[in-house]
Amino acid sequence: MKTLIPLILLLAAGLGYATYQFWAPPPGSWTAAEAALIRSMSLSALPPLPADPSNRVADDPLAAELGHQLFFDERLSSTGTVSCATCHQPEHYFTDQLPLAVGKSLGPRHTPGLVGLSHSPWFYWDGRKDSQWAQALAPLEAAHEHDFSRSELASLISSDAGLTALYEKVFGALPEVPMNTAPATPDGDADKIAAWQALDAEQQQAINQIYANAGKALAAYQRKLQPGRSRFDDYADALDDSVDTRTNDSLTDTEIAGLALFIGKADCVSCHNGPLLSNHEFHNTGVLAVDGQLPPMGRYEGVRMARQDSFNCLGPYSDAKPEQCLELRFALDSNELVGAHKTPTLRNVSETAPYMHGGQIATMAEVIQHYNEAPVSMLSHNEAKPLGLRAAELRQLEAFMHSLTAPLATAPRWLQAPASAQGEQALE
Amino acid sequence: MKKPSPRRFAVVLNLLFLLLSSTPPAVAAEPLQAELANGWTIELRSQLQPLVINRLHSWQLILRDSNGQPLNGASIEVTGGMPDHDHGLPTAPLVSATAEDGIYLLQGMRFHMPGYWQLRAVVEKDGFSDEVVFDLQL
Numbered sequence: 001m002k003t004l005i006p007l008i009l010l011l012a013a014g015l016g017y018a019t020y021q022f023w024a025p026p027p028g029s030w031t032a033a034e035a036a037l038i039r040s041m042s043l044s045a046l047p048p049l050p051a052d053p054s055n056r057v058a059d060d061p062l063a064a065e066l067g068h069q070l071f072f073d074e075r076l077s078s079t080g081t082v083s084c085a086t087c088h089q090p091e092h093y094f095t096d097q098l099p100l101a102v103g104k105s106l107g108p109r110h111t112p113g114l115v116g117l118s119h120s121p122w123f124y125w126d127g128r129k130d131s132q133w134a135q136a137l138a139p140l141e142a143a144h145e146h147d148f149s150r151s152e153l154a155s156l157i158s159s160d161a162g163l164t165a166l167y168e169k170v171f172g173a174l175p176e177v178p179m180n181t182a183p184a185t186p187d188g189d190a191d192k193i194a195a196w197q198a199l200d201a202e203q204q205q206a207i208n209q210i211y212a213n214a215g216k217a218l219a220a221y222q223r224k225l226q227p228g229r230s231r232f233d234d235y236a237d238a239l240d241d242s243v244d245t246r247t248n249d250s251l252t253d254t255e256i257a258g259l260a261l262f263i264g265k266a267d268c269v270s271c272h273n274g275p276l277l278s279n280h281e282f283h284n285t286g287v288l289a290v291d292g293q294l295p296p297m298g299r300y301e302g303v304r305m306a307r308q309d310s311f312n313c314l315g316p317y318s319d320a321k322p323e324q325c326l327e328l329r330f331a332l333d334s335n336e337l338v339g340a341h342k343t344p345t346l347r348n349v350s351e352t353a354p355y356m357h358g359g360q361i362a363t364m365a366e367v368i369q370h371y372n373e374a375p376v377s378m379l380s381h382n383e384a385k386p387l388g389l390r391a392a393e394l395r396q397l398e399a400f401m402h403s404l405t406a407p408l409a410t411a412p413r414w415l416q417a418p419a420s421a422q423g424e425q426a427l428e
Numbered sequence: 429m430k431k432p433s434p435r436r437f438a439v440v441l442n443l444l445f446l447l448l449s450s451t452p453p454a455v456a457a458e459p460l461q462a463e464l465a466n467g468w469t470i471e472l473r474s475q476l477q478p479l480v481i482n483r484l485h486s487w488q489l490i491l492r493d494s495n496g497q498p499l500n501g502a503s504i505e506v507t508g509g510m511p512d513h514d515h516g517l518p519t520a521p522l523v524s525a526t527a528e529d530g531i532y533l534l535q536g537m538r539f540h541m542p543g544y545w546q547l548r549a550v551v552e553k554d555g556f557s558d559e560v561v562f563d564l565q566l
Contacts, residue, residue: 273540383515
């Protein structure tokens with residue numbers, strides 16, 4: 001009999017450990033505060049799209065048509081093979097399933113999705129652009145992306161009857177530009193800069209105007225890309241009358257337990273908040289630098305670049321009055337921003353792996369493990385703290401992440417190349 | 429003249445809110461009030477109602493002397509942060525004077541997380557200077 005005692009003790013300890021790791025029932029009820037917090041994350045609480053005073057055609061339907069055409073047009077590249085949709089693929093919520101984006105060549109960053117993005121005041125992982133139209137200009141000229149140039153863009157729009165017609169409906173007469181010159185831009189390699197300097201100021205100005213307007217049309221198109229209601233939203237909206245966690249069966253018990261962690265012990269909600277599950281702000285979460293890259297400075301440098309950008313809200317191609325450029329004016333500039341990246345939305349996140357600014361983390365389970373450990377940041381400090389979640393809780397949090405996916409609330413025609421993607425036919 | 433509290437800790441707003449211990453966004457923010465060491469009062473009113481997170485907005489600041497008379501010409505600096513998270517505001521707000529007596533405008537405010545925030549106002553005028561701290565639950 002005596003010999004059995006250690007065995008029984010061992011079994012009991014094993015059972016205890018297993019229960020501890022794997023048994024974590026969801027809460028029975030929400031406090032009023034929790035219920036309100038959950039409702040504040042529902043799409044029903046999403047405010048109307050914020051106006052963009054720097055882009056007077058942001059909500060012009062014809063501008064969106066033009067942007068739609070440009071977005072899918074592979075002629076906007078030196079190889080004739082790269083469009084925005086090469087990386088921002090509609091069937092993958094405007095991401096590309098790659099760790100690092102590949103345009104003309106391999107780039108340094110992971111492709112973020114574009115859904116609901118027009119609610120954000122800042123663009124890029126490091127926030128180096130202060131409007132969606134100014135953002136759209138950069139990939140066109142980046143050597144690893146479209147490797148195009150503003151002079152070629154102006155030529156293309158001027159020589160394609162369909163694009164010219166649409167452009168003129170939105171922006172008025174197309175200024176005259178030198179046709180089919182060598183690729184010219186002030187932001188390219190030595191040859192392109194030399195070609196740019198060979199143009200006179202009036203030509204440069206006309207080209208810049210068309211370039212900026214193309215960006216404004218691309219932004220108008222992207223404003224159409226909005227998230228659709230997920231099971232989580234149905235669950236959150238039904239909490240109105242009751243704080244019983246099982247008021248409705250839109251979420252499973254496991255997902256409800258994951259939601260409780262998300263807004264509670266795991267505190268994801270401090271950054272992933274509001275209806276887009278993003279505060280659109282910049283945080284250091286201790287993600288390792290991409291192999292072979294130095295740890296990035298993130299927003300610390302991004303805010304400087306946004307201030308210096310000649311296409312920012314205060315620049316000559318912005319439609320805003322200086323006093324409307326509030327984001328730029330009150331942008332924080334602080335050491336807190338070293339290594340900080342923009343909080344991405346978690347809408348549809350189950351469909352947009354891999355994750356993080358360099359695609360460093362392959363799966364959702366690993367993302368959650370990352371937060372559980374909260375490794376020390378290589379630069380500055382990791383704002384997230386170790387969570388000490390148990391195995392069952394890690395699974396619950398992961399399950400909740402999968403309840404945020406839904407088809408977009410965007411008419412299907414915007415999610416594919418337009419019939420006239422090559423610009424052959426003008427839109428009537 | 430009323431005596432300033434020893435730590436000059438301005439007391440909380442929105443008692444109702446705390447009583448219900450409800451922390452949701454979408455609650456009308458009550459004005460925040462505090463007394464400075466010399467008996468002056470400062471009041472902060474959010475112009476965003478309800479006061480929600482993730483929205484750039486302004487506050488009106490009202491500065492009065494101990495007789496309730498408006499005070500012009502003060503320099504006021506407002507900073508803020510979340511003590512539990514060890515970080516500040518996500519923006520760099522600024523205070524400017526307005527055309528109205530004793531009324532100042534605090535622009536460029538944004539709260540980016542739900543939870544417990546503190547705002548600090550440093551008021552300086554005619555050689556007098558004091559700091560008050562407000563608690564804010566979002």
